[in-house]
Amino acid sequence: MNEEAHIKPTSKLSKIWIIPFLVIIVGGWLIWYQWNNQGPMITIEMKSAAGIDVNKTPIKVRDLNIGQVKKIELKQDLEGVIVHARIDKGAAYLLTDKTQFWVVAPRISFSEVSGLNTLLSGAYIAMSAHDEGIETYHFIAQERPPVTPQGTPGLHLSLKSDDELAYKAGDPIIYKGFKVGEFEDSSFNIEERVVYYDAFIRAPYHKLITQNTRFWNVSGVKLNLESSGVKVETGSLETLLANGITFGIPEGVNSGEQITGNAFFTIYEDQTAAINARFKLAAEYLLLIDETVRGLKVGAPVEYRGIEIGEVRSINAGNVVEGSILEQDFPIPVVISIYPGKVRQDDSEIGLNLVKQTMQKWIAQDLRASLRMGNVLTGGLFVDLKHIKDHKPIPLETINGFDVIPTVSNEFTQLTQKADAILDKINQLPLDKLVGDIGTVITDLSEAAASVKTTADNFDTLVTEIDAEQLNGNLNEVLDDMSTLLQNYTEGGLSKSEIQETMDSLQDTLRSIQPLILQLNQKPNGLIFATGNEADIQPKAQKSGAN
Amino acid sequence: MKARWWLIAFVVVISGCASQSINLNYYLLHSPHSDNKAGQQPGYQLSLQKLVLPEYLKQRSLVMQTSPTTLHFSPQHVWAEPVQSGMIKALEDSLWQQHQILSVPAGLAQHNDALSSADVAIVVDDFLPTSDGQAVLRGKYWIMYADQSKTMHIFNLQRPLEEDGFDHAVLQMQQLVAELSGHIAGQLDLSDD
Known part of the structure; x- marks a missing residue:
């Protein structure tokens, strides 16, 4: 068996390296893609970083997240912080010199309640959506949300007031109970010593602003005790709690042309002052x-x-x-x-x-x-x-x-002078002495009253001791005797006519006796030895032939 | 015996003092037989306020004129009542019976529209039979009407004495009073009746 090893040369690069290579390519692509698609990094100067967290606090435009806070650092002059934030690439075109940033946090005041939705979600940085202007990546945040969003239709006004600073941004401008605008800003001119305000009237109410429009203060409740009476002025509930102004055209004055551009107006103390301001000459x-x-x-x-x-x-x-x-x-x-x-x-x-x-x-x-x-x-x-x-x-x-x-x-003054003279005389009266005398009199009266009371008590005792029953019996006996006496007098007494008759009879008798007395004067024995041979002389009839 | 002579002498002396009593005759000026005409409606109301008589009539003896300057007061012929009351009665009777004039006592007259009324005051100067055979009644009277108007009238009434004696004279005097009532009635303003 002839086993012979075949020796083959190995490849220069192992295929396994493809994997790391692919990883590098994909990773690089991802890095490039991320780098290529990330938005610009901007810096925002703020007074403080209250409520702002790194990698957490979003930046929103109309409640849409377009960025996130990436870094917060103190300013070198220690008068604020610089917030670094990454803005999405798609929103980079909104970063112009007219773009405004402000922190949205819970805000409660007399004139507004806002940002309550951030109680749970946390504060965020809002950005105004404005695509005009020069591109920039450094901004200074507003201390409060802008009163009037950019682009809001309406009219910007400049108002001045000789009074103390009374209005702040957000205070309302009222017209017939409607809130038609707000104060945006205020400034004090040291040379003129006048407070200037920037205000905005929303459309379509900006058409109400004409050349002869007068603005006056309606803050709170104004109670005027004038010679014409008590006058109470107030605007709306909002101006009742905060400050505010209203405007109008004095009666009898034409409205004039509508204001279209920036214009200056004066804020008068009240409506009367505003109306009187229409008269220039006096x-x-x-x-x-x-x-x-x-x-x-x-x-x-x-x-x-x-x-x-x-x-x-x-x-x-x-x-x-x-x-x-x-x-x-x-x-x-x-x-x-x-x-x-x-x-x-x-x-x-x-x-x-x-x-x-x-x-x-x-x-x-x-x-x-x-x-x-x-x-x-x-x-x-x-x-x-x-x-x-x-x-x-x-x-x-x-x-x-x-x-x-x-x-x-005037008559009232004369009357007042007379009243004053009378009061002076009253003041000159010795009232102290009179009061002392009155006190003495009262004391004497009290003593006299006590004496009277004692006397009355003694009298009551005396009356009590009197045998009223016996006294009444005696009185009844006296009355009975009087009644008997009167009855006897009535029955046996002489009335006036009887007395008159008696007197007449007596006079008649005296007249009859008078001839007898005359006879007795002539012949005193005539009463005993009557003559008896007096002839009875009587009237004789008229002889015939006589008349 | 001596005492008997003294008794006889006393009786004789007393008998010498005795005189015959005088029979008095009483006369009335008004007539008690006159008809008071009860039920007659008065046509006028007269109030005799005053009747003034001469002083010689203010006694009971009938008086007569014996000469132009002398009067005789008869001791045997006397008035049964004072002449004033008798004359008032006679006058009132005559006014009522002959003239339907109701005489009311002074103070009781009530002036009303239904019955005309007046007040009268009479002053008698003489009222007696005279020596020339006349019975005389003269004097004056005043009539005062409700409207406070007054009128005065003088009367001089005479009637001849056709018979002797006070009886006839008193009758004539009654007639004189009746004439006086007629005189007064004639002077009253009876137009309102």
């Missing part, structure tokens, strides 16, 4: 008030025959009249404005001159000003202009360029 006059101006406020109405024609511009302004309130008989200067527009004149120089001429003529005649109480509850005063009949004309006086309207005391 004639100013000076009142020298000798009385108290308590209750008179700047902005108080000036009325003529009950029609408001102006307002109080200043009270006791230092640059109007020389002197001070410390001087005796110093009249308090009050400057008032009379608007031509409120007396149905053009709000122009022509109307202003007409108002001034008329006022000069009236002042020279009999126009006088007085402070009158517009509201008894608040004590608010207003300036009343009226013609005083039978008043001596006073030459027009001008002080520091202001024409002076003479003043007269």
Whole structure:
């Protein structure tokens, strides 16, 4: 047996190497594919990294994940963090200089409640979808979500206010109860000392903004105790809790052309101020008030025959009249404005001159000003202009360029002065002495009452001791005796007529006796010795022939 | 015996003092036989407020004029009642019987629309038989109506004495009272009846 080994040369490369080779190829392809399809790495500067986790916190556009936070590091100046995030390649085109990033986390405030869905899922970084602009990979995150998303149809406005900072981003702009826009940003101009606000009015409400539109504050509840009464102003529930403004066009004013571009508007204190702002020209006059101006406020109405024609511009302004309130008989200067527009004149120089001429003529005649109480509850005063009949004309006086309207005391002031005089007299009364005297009198009365009570008790005791039964018996006996006496008098007594008859009879008897007495005077024995031969004289018949 | 003579002398003296009693005659001015006409409806109501008589009639003796200046009071002929009451009765009887005028006591007159009424006051100056054979009744009276109007009237009534004696004179005096009632009735405003 011839077994001979056949020696064959081995291959240079084992076939088994195909597997690693394929693995390398597939792996490389995968790496290349991954590298080739990954998005750009961006950096976002933030104030803090609250709620952000590496390899966990997503980056979303309209709630769609387009990236993920890969790294977080502190800034070199330690004033923030830099978040590195990988953005999907398909969304890389959204990374422009107009792209905004902000952290979406639970946010609860008076004006909004948002981000509640992140309570369970965790915070995420939101990105605005905006494909215009220059490509960039470094961004600065917004502190809060943008009020108005980019591209929202509407109108951007610039508002200014002389008041303190009152509105913050997100505060509403209300029109007839509808929220039509929001404040976006605020800034303070140091030189002008005015707060500027950026605001946005959503479409289609932006059509309401015209040239003559006025904005005014409706924050919270505004309670005005004015001379015209109690006035309550409020906007919506949202403005009741937070701040807000509203707008409108003053009555009687045309709306003007619609605003299409950026425009500046002023935020007025209230609606009245906004409405009055439509009058640009005013004639100013000076009142020298000798009385108290308590209750008179700047902005108080000036009325003529009950029609408001102006307002109080200043009270006791230092640059109007020389002197001070410390001087005796110093009249308090009050400057008032009379608007031509409120007396149905053009709000122009022509109307202003007409108002001034008329006022000069009236002042020279009999126009006088007085402070009158517009509201008894608040004590608010207003300036009343009226013609005083039978008043001596006073030459027009001008002080520091202001024409002076003479003043007269009003009836209420006179009444108040009288009341004050009465109160002064009452205060001068010796009330302490009177009170002391009254106390003494009361003490004496108490003692007297005690004495009366003692007397009454003694009297009660005395009455108790009296034998009432016996007393009644005696009284009954007396009454019986009186009754018997009266009965006897009635039966046997003489009545008035009987007495008269008796007297007549007595008089008749006396008359009959009178001749006898005369006879006895002539013949005293005639009573015993009658003559007996007296003739019986009787009337004789008329003789015949006689009449 | 001496005592008997004293008794006889006393009786004689007493007998000398004795005189014949005088028979008195009483007269009435009104007539008790007059008809009071019960049931007659009065046409007028008159209230005699006052009757004033002369002083010489305020006694019971009948009086007569014996000369223009003297009067005689008869001791034997007397009025049975005071002249004033008798004259009132006679006047009232005459007013009622002859003129349907009801006389009511003063103070009881009631003025009403159904019956006209008036008040009367009479002052008699003389009421006596005179020496020239006349019975005289003169004086004046006032009538006061409900409307407070007053009228005064003077009367002077005389009737001749056709017979002697007080009997006839009293009869004539009764007639004079009747004439006075007629005089008063004639003056009353009876138009309202």
